[in-house]
Amino acid sequence: MKNKGFIKYILLSVLWFSLCLPTSYAQEVLYNLQQQYNRLSVKDTERFWVAGKYVQALFFNQQQEKASQILNENILRAQQEKDGQYAAYLYAIKAMNNRINDEITASQQNMAHARQYTLKSQSQEIKGYVAYAEGWLQVRNSNEAEAVRSFLRAIDLYDSSPNSPTLFARKSSVYKELTSIYANWDDYELQEKYSKLSLDLAIRQNDPLAIFDAYMLMGYLHEQHYLHDQQQIDSRAMSEKYYLQAIDTYNKNKQRMPIPSNLSYVASNLANLYFRFYPENYRDKVQYYAELAKKQGLETEQYSHVATAYGIMSEMALEKQDLAQAKAYLLAALVEINKESVSDPRIQMNIYESLARIAETENNLGEAIRYYKEYMHLFSVIYDQEKLDLGKRLESQFEKERQQQQLKTMQLEADKKEQQLSLMRSLGIQQQQELENLKLHEENQRKQLELTQLESEKRAQELKLSRLETQNRAQDILNYQKELNYKEKINGYYIILILVFAIMLLLLLYAYKQRAKRMQQQQVLHQLAMEQEKQNSKISTLTALLEGQEQERGRLARDLHDGLGGLLSGTKMRLSHLHEKVNQSAKQEMSQSIEQVDMAVDELRRVAHNLMPDLLYKYGLEEALQDYASRMSNERLEVDVQFLHYHHPLPSEEQLLIYRIIQELVNNAIKHAEASQIIVQMAEEEQEYTLTVEDDGKGFNPKDKQLQKSAGLHNIQSRIDFLKGDLHIHSEPGLGTSMEIRFPKQKTK
Amino acid sequence: MIKIALTDDHPLLVEGLKNILSNIPEHQVVGCYATAEAMRQALQDTAVDVLLLDINLPDANSIELIKPLKKQYPNMHIIVLSVHNEYAVINSVRQEGAQGYIQKNASVEEIIAGIDTVLQGKVFLCKQTQQVISKKTSDKLNNVPKLTRREKEVLIEAAKGLTTGQIAEKLFISPHTVESHRKNLIEKFQSANLSSAIKLAIEYGLIRA
Numbered sequence: 035m036k037n038k039g040f041i042k043y044i045l046l047s048v049l050w051f052s053l054c055l056p057t058s059y060a061q062e063v064l065y066n067l068q069q070q071y072n073r074l075s076v077k078d079t080e081r082f083w084v085a086g087k088y089v090q091a092l093f094f095n096q097q098q099e100k101a102s103q104i105l106n107e108n109i110l111r112a113q114q115e116k117d118g119q120y121a122a123y124l125y126a127i128k129a130m131n132n133r134i135n136d137e138i139t140a141s142q143q144n145m146a147h148a149r150q151y152t153l154k155s156q157s158q159e160i161k162g163y164v165a166y167a168e169g170w171l172q173v174r175n176s177n178e179a180e181a182v183r184s185f186l187r188a189i190d191l192y193d194s195s196p197n198s199p200t201l202f203a204r205k206s207s208v209y210k211e212l213t214s215i216y217a218n219w220d221d222y223e224l225q226e227k228y229s230k231l232s233l234d235l236a237i238r239q240n241d242p243l244a245i246f247d248a249y250m251l252m253g254y255l256h257e258q259h260y261l262h263d264q265q266q267i268d269s270r271a272m273s274e275k276y277y278l279q280a281i282d283t284y285n286k287n288k289q290r291m292p293i294p295s296n297l298s299y300v301a302s303n304l305a306n307l308y309f310r311f312y313p314e315n316y317r318d319k320v321q322y323y324a325e326l327a328k329k330q331g332l333e334t335e336q337y338s339h340v341a342t343a344y345g346i347m348s349e350m351a352l353e354k355q356d357l358a359q360a361k362a363y364l365l366a367a368l369v370e371i372n373k374e375s376v377s378d379p380r381i382q383m384n385i386y387e388s389l390a391r392i393a394e395t396e397n398n399l400g401e402a403i404r405y406y407k408e409y410m411h412l413f414s415v416i417y418d419q420e421k422l423d424l425g426k427r428l429e430s431q432f433e434k435e436r437q438q439q440q441l442k443t444m445q446l447e448a449d450k451k452e453q454q455l456s457l458m459r460s461l462g463i464q465q466q467q468e469l470e471n472l473k474l475h476e477e478n479q480r481k482q483l484e485l486t487q488l489e490s491e492k493r494a495q496e497l498k499l500s501r502l503e504t505q506n507r508a509q510d511i512l513n514y515q516k517e518l519n520y521k522e523k524i525n526g527y528y529i530i531l532i533l534v535f536a537i538m539l540l541l542l543l544y545a546y547k548q549r550a551k552r553m554q555q556q557q558v559l560h561q562l563a564m565e566q567e568k569q570n571s572k573i574s575t576l577t578a579l580l581e582g583q584e585q586e587r588g589r590l591a592r593d594l595h596d597g598l599g600g601l602l603s604g605t606k607m608r609l610s611h612l613h614e615k616v617n618q619s620a621k622q623e624m625s626q627s628i629e630q631v632d633m634a635v636d637e638l639r640r641v642a643h644n645l646m647p648d649l650l651y652k653y654g655l656e657e658a659l660q661d662y663a664s665r666m667s668n669e670r671l672e673v674d675v676q677f678l679h680y681h682h683p684l685p686s687e688e689q690l691l692i693y694r695i696i697q698e699l700v701n702n703a704i705k706h707a708e709a710s711q712i713i714v715q716m717a718e719e720e721q722e723y724t725l726t727v728e729d730d731g732k733g734f735n736p737k738d739k740q741l742q743k744s745a746g747l748h749n750i751q752s753r754i755d756f757l758k759g760d761l762h763i764h765s766e767p768g769l770g771t772s773m774e775i776r777f778p779k780q781k782t783k
Numbered sequence: 784m785i786k787i788a789l790t791d792d793h794p795l796l797v798e799g800l801k802n803i804l805s806n807i808p809e810h811q812v813v814g815c816y817a818t819a820e821a822m823r824q825a826l827q828d829t830a831v832d833v834l835l836l837d838i839n840l841p842d843a844n845s846i847e848l849i850k851p852l853k854k855q856y857p858n859m860h861i862i863v864l865s866v867h868n869e870y871a872v873i874n875s876v877r878q879e880g881a882q883g884y885i886q887k888n889a890s891v892e893e894i895i896a897g898i899d900t901v902l903q904g905k906v907f908l909c910k911q912t913q914q915v916i917s918k919k920t921s922d923k924l925n926n927v928p929k930l931t932r933r934e935k936e937v938l939i940e941a942a943k944g945l946t947t948g949q950i951a952e953k954l955f956i957s958p959h960t961v962e963s964h965r966k967n968l969i970e971k972f973q974s975a976n977l978s979s980a981i982k983l984a985i986e987y988g989l990i991r992a
Contacts, residue, residue: 595839596792601796606888608802631888636888652871661870661871664918674929676971678970678971713931770932
């Protein structure tokens, strides 16, 4: 197993180298690509493809910054292109480069960009390339199962795309990846299948390098197969055959082979094959190919190949018990392997182990220990590395098993489903029967339904009938209603007519009443006017009457006073003159006559005064009344006249009326009440005059109508009316009488 | 010789007086006139010492003639001979400047005495006239005002300290009437306000305190 791992590692590393191209070749290719790239115009889309290759070349020649710069430039330009294939291609390259630099996140992002750009393109080849890149990344991310799926999709896409110069190379890359995965999984059949496909492709392509690689792969494959199962002699033969064909191919196309180291590689492999699995008579061949490998390896500076050749030669020397020779070869191998820039520790470790063993055999223990120490050191390095790889491998194996298990599970599930299906089928039959039952049932129901339908029809008809009846009735009702409405309308008209009549009647009545009222009012007014007229005429008559009366009285008084008075005065004078001359007996009689004449004069004066108060005109009401009072007063009667605030004398006719009223009242008081004191008081106020005549006589009941109707009071009342005043009588039997007359001031003087 | 003129429209009286006066020595009736006009005409030519003048002449009120006559004839003495015994008439005659006033029913002696008195430059009033004047004077002196019953009631209530409104309410009369009574009372007592009127009324015994 140790050997197998050693060889396998060499192979894988060789495979990688062949993919990445050796430096010498790379320089040349890089130069060519640079020329090509610079030649092409910026606008040429071909430039993108060249750019991809150029970038990869730069990347693997330790010019990663430049590679990334050119890549980014081209990506920017490719993004402007309508077809997304260029951007997708370049993004895929970028993603892979990111992965190599362990920039996993950036790698995934760029991969996503690449996928998106494929949607903008019809190119199946580029879609395939992107799928390949995805697989490539998945392998590196230890997700080989997913990677296989991606690679298979890539192959599908490549198969459906038209031929192109790049298609074969790309397809073969996929095959190589797949082969390597299946190799890891120890699935020889599939490994062989893809190796063969790769070979076919290479042959069809007529690319010597590809053909060589394919042969190499096939050889290695069969070698592995034989190693796995020593019974498979065919595999050993096939392995030998393919290796030989590879050498043949190389030799035939020596000029066109870009990688000269390939020959040393196949030679060392073939030497190893002969040495390990062929009988001793093949030792010459071993020697030959080992020498070839050594020679070619030194030429192409493939020191690992040289070391491998030395290793084989050392093994052969050991078989011949030639320890010194073996040791010399081993030391040479050690020297060669140390020349390798990237030396393989396993080879070194194997070398140290062999050296240690030889030193042990030679009893050179110190040296042995030194080599063992080296060996131990390398072993621990490798062991760590292997452990890591083993883990990964186990993981992938587990993954495979898991997939197988999944497959089994799925199969089981499929079986289960099939069973279920059959179950369902049987169920279906049952269901069909049930269905039939249901159908029958349904039929039954249908019939029932028909029956009910018939019934419902019947009912509907009945309903229709009843509806018709109701319609009829409704019609009747409608008719009736119409009639009713008509009657109502007529009634309404009648009512309106009656109302109109009633209103008209009312209006007429109202008008008549108004007219009557107006007439009545007019009549009343007329009457009032008449009454007023009557009153006026009455007053004027009264006034005239009073005036006439007063005039007559005045004339009479004057006649009496002046005429009769004068006559009496003259008579008295004569009589008194005669009185001196008559005798004593006649004298007494004469004196009596003179006295009687005096009395007559007094009486005349009284009468005249009563008839006409002359003073009233000459000296005014107050003087006249004062005189009147003094004349009326005597020992048994005191008449007191007072005028209060009397600043505006009354008109003469009013003065006379007042005088007459006072005369009447005082006369009444003297005549009926037998008063001993009478107060006559005239007071002027703002708007009116108040006349008070109060006595301390017997008094009377003012409600005694008899009294009120007496001639004296009637005369007073008519005079008060003339003054437009009113009379208040306060009288109580035994407490005297108080008469109060208020009359307004005359406004027009 | 005393020249006497008579002015009266009453022929009987004029005749009687003329007869009486003519019989008295030193007395001469120089003229008798029935109207004021006639008197005025006659007086221009006739000197008169005493004029006996009636008040009620047919063509004039003699009282109004006194002043002009006195002015025109300063030496003529005027005695009014009248049937009037009213104070107002007497008073006005005296104020006009007449020296005497004799009522017509006075005795002949009085008339002669009157003529003599006025000729001495004195005023003469007949007995009846003197009576009228003295009565008036006594009336004026007795100035205790007479109160009506209502006025007394108002005064009594006011004396109790009631306001106008309260008095009106109590006496069932309007406040306006109470106010009138109040004013009248103040004038009657000739006082400045009602409280002094009340004081006077109590003093005079018109109301009790």
